[in-house]
Amino acid sequence: MTLALRYAGVSLGYQGRAVLTDVNLELRAGQRLALVGPNGAGKSTLIKSMLGLVPVLRGEAEVLGGERGRAGYVPQTDTLDADFPISVRRVVMMGRYRRIGWWRPARTEDRRAVAEALDRVGLADRASHRFGTLSGGQRQRVLLARAIAAEPRLLLLDEPFNGVDVVSQEAIVRVLRELSADGAALVVSTHDFAVARELADLVCLLNGRQWAVGPPAETLTAGPLRRTYGGSVVDLDNDMVLIEP
Numbered sequence: 001m002t003l004a005l006r007y008a009g010v011s012l013g014y015q016g017r018a019v020l021t022d023v024n025l026e027l028r029a030g031q032r033l034a035l036v037g038p039n040g041a042g043k044s045t046l047i048k049s050m051l052g053l054v055p056v057l058r059g060e061a062e063v064l065g066g067e068r069g070r071a072g073y074v075p076q077t078d079t080l081d082a083d084f085p086i087s088v089r090r091v092v093m094m095g096r097y098r099r100i101g102w103w104r105p106a107r108t109e110d111r112r113a114v115a116e117a118l119d120r121v122g123l124a125d126r127a128s129h130r131f132g133t134l135s136g137g138q139r140q141r142v143l144l145a146r147a148i149a150a151e152p153r154l155l156l157l158d159e160p161f162n163g164v165d166v167v168s169q170e171a172i173v174r175v176l177r178e179l180s181a182d183g184a185a186l187v188v189s190t191h192d193f194a195v196a197r198e199l200a201d202l203v204c205l206l207n208g209r210q211w212a213v214g215p216p217a218e219t220l221t222a223g224p225l226r227r228t229y230g231g232s233v234v235d236l237d238n239d240m241v242l243i244e245p
């Protein structure tokens with residue numbers, strides 16, 4: 001199987017100062033990786049490094065065998081200006097710009113890819129609506145459709161379930177499962193253990209460094225979580241784990 005990501009002994013940081021160290025992971029085509037950790041753990045930093053936006057200070061990081069352009073990114077919706085006067089269809093068409101060049105008119109195949117992506121996230125009937133009039137969950141699904149329209153081999157999602165209603169969360173989880181079944185590798189950051197458990201084949205526990213990586217049954221357990229979160233983990237029923245304030 002094709003390797004989408006390979007990080008070996010990687011440290012990442014800003015202005016030469018490391019904020020995340022000891023990252024060692026491999027992700028293959030079709031696998032779903034959850035990055036789990038508290039606020040400021042380094043989840044966004046790791047995702048940005050996969051896009052080439054944060055420098056590797058130490059170690060070796062390989063993304064899509066050098067074809068980083070085939071990585072797609074779904075930002076947190078609250079980082080976007082919702083009042084931007086643009087239709088849902090136009091937002092999704094942006095996912096095609098790399099293929100068509102933003103200055104050229106869209107081709108039939110681009111319009112088809114946009115329609116299919118919107119259909120996939122259950123928003124085909126909203127294509128002509130203004131992006132800013134949608135709910136937070138619907139906007140997140142539009143951003144997912146934009147990334148899908150680019151046909152990525154690696155899809156990176158930063159906290160995709162923040163401020164998202166249950167219907168949208170279920171739609172997003174279903175689409176992510178379909179995409180990985182089609183062979184895309186996925187990286188999803190979340191601080192929600194239940195989401196990570198439901199969605200991921202692999203979980204990477206982060207807090208300033210990588211504390212563990214492996215299947216949810218091995219990582220989302222009291223020991224690794226206690227190490228990652230600094231001792232304040234309570235084991236309930238051997239399954240549910242709560243972080244004490």
Ligand SMILES: Nc1ncnc2c1ncn2[C@@H]1O[C@H](COP(=O)(O)OP(=O)(O)OP(=O)(O)O)[C@@H](O)[C@H]1O
Pocket residue numbers: 014019037038039040041042043044045046
């Ligand atoms: N542009 C930057 N310059 C300097 N330090 C930064 C920058 N961006 C993030 N940091 C620092 O890097 C560390 C990791 O931040 P990061 O945003 O990656 O964490 P996170 O796990 O995504 O947190 P959250 O869940 O709050 O988004 C934090 O200490 C943060 O202050």
